[in-house]
Amino acid sequence: MTDLKIGSVTAAPGTRVRGVIPVTQLPGGRPLEIPIIVLNGAQPGPCVWVDAVIHGDEPEGTLCCHLVDAVLDPAQMRGSVVLVPVLNVPAYEAAQRGNPLDTFSYDLNRIYPGKADGYLTERLAHTHSIWLRDVATYEISIHSGGAHSYLSETIFATTDEKAIELAKAMGAGWGLILKSFLPKGSPPAVMFEAGKQGITVELGGRPATSPRDFDRCGRVLAEGVLNVLRYYGVIEGQATRADKWLTGVQHALLAPTSGLFLAEPSLEFQKPMKKGDRIARIMDVYGDLLAEVLAPVDGMIFGLRALPNVQTGDWCCFYAEIQGEL
Numbered sequence: 570m571t572d573l574k575i576g577s578v579t580a581a582p583g584t585r586v587r588g589v590i591p592v593t594q595l596p597g598g599r600p601l602e603i604p605i606i607v608l609n610g611a612q613p614g615p616c617v618w619v620d621a622v623i624h625g626d627e628p629e630g631t632l633c634c635h636l637v638d639a640v641l642d643p644a645q646m647r648g649s650v651v652l653v654p655v656l657n658v659p660a661y662e663a664a665q666r667g668n669p670l671d672t673f674s675y676d677l678n679r680i681y682p683g684k685a686d687g688y689l690t691e692r693l694a695h696t697h698s699i700w701l702r703d704v705a706t707y708e709i710s711i712h713s714g715g716a717h718s719y720l721s722e723t724i725f726a727t728t729d730e731k732a733i734e735l736a737k738a739m740g741a742g743w744g745l746i747l748k749s750f751l752p753k754g755s756p757p758a759v760m761f762e763a764g765k766q767g768i769t770v771e772l773g774g775r776p777a778t779s780p781r782d783f784d785r786c787g788r789v790l791a792e793g794v795l796n797v798l799r800y801y802g803v804i805e806g807q808a809t810r811a812d813k814w815l816t817g818v819q820h821a822l823l824a825p826t827s828g829l830f831l832a833e834p835s836l837e838f839q840k841p842m843k844k845g846d847r848i849a850r851i852m853d854v855y856g857d858l859l860a861e862v863l864a865p866v867d868g869m870i871f872g873l874r875a876l877p878n879v880q881t882g883d884w885c886c887f888y889a890e891i892q893g894e895l
């Protein structure tokens with residue numbers, strides 16, 4: 570086994586080292602850098618790389634990284650784990666989807682592999698891309714509904730068999746794997762283009778930030794990551810599996826009009842619905858019905874908007890058209 574070198578970190582076999590990947594300088598003189606926790610196993614094996622806070626309003630992944638780090642012992646590991654608890658630090662500091670000081674490359678999850686001489690966030694993406702591509706065997710991008718929505722346990726993967734295998738490795742409770750045919754602009758796209766595998770995992774969002782709910786999201790995500798580590802033999806233990814895996818495509822349902830968005834109180838995430846079933850009503854200020862949001866096809870809801878106040882074109886509902894089992 571050899572040392573694992575990433576950014577400022579050199580982790581000898583069997584050790585855990587915290588450090589950063591330097592990107593550039595900020596106007597006040599502070600460095601822009603990517604914090605990393607590198608756990609280099611004592612024995613050889615794959616490198617599983619976990620990216621949190623690609624969007625700054627999605628801190629569930631940060632808690633997930635902390636929980637995973639707390640239970641790993643690199644002296645007992647075969648392979649390595651790289652945890653990025655906060656990828657887009659300026660966006661995290663602002664608790665916004667992107668860095669509010671970079672309006673030209675605001676959404677980090679749309680601009681991969683970035684550019685060495687591009688806008689600020691493009692440079693961050695570029696630096697991250699290079700290390701990810703060179704070091705990682707598998708990548709897990711952790712997302713949530715952020716400030717705008719709640720998303721239930723959902724994975725986006727390419728239709729490549731090995732990507733589906735990685736998605737299935739998240740284990741029990743992760744039975745919805747939607748297709749992202751050719752991922753573009755995201756860290757999994759960098760992996761895909763390098764002939765390797767990355768997945769996008771979604772859980773949580775602003776409606777689930779009460780102490781109990783946020784803790785649950787972090788723990789469910791961490792258990793999924795640990796299950797991936799068990800599946801690929803990085804840590805000991807029997808990996809769990811979902812009872813079955815449904816697959817299909819996402820429909821993002823946008824508000825047909827502005828008003829008060831009243832989702833049906835009986836709605837449940839990932840329960841089968843029929844085309845035409847009512848998801849929500851949108852009311853005007855006097856309480857009169859303006860519009861209904863209906864299921865566009867047979868399928869299921871996997872996410873809903875956070876705020877009942879809605880304006881035309883806002884994200885309302887994340888709807889999965891189910892096309893079969895994997």
Ligand SMILES: [Zn+2]
Pocket residue numbers: 623624627678711712713715
């Ligand atoms: Zn996100």
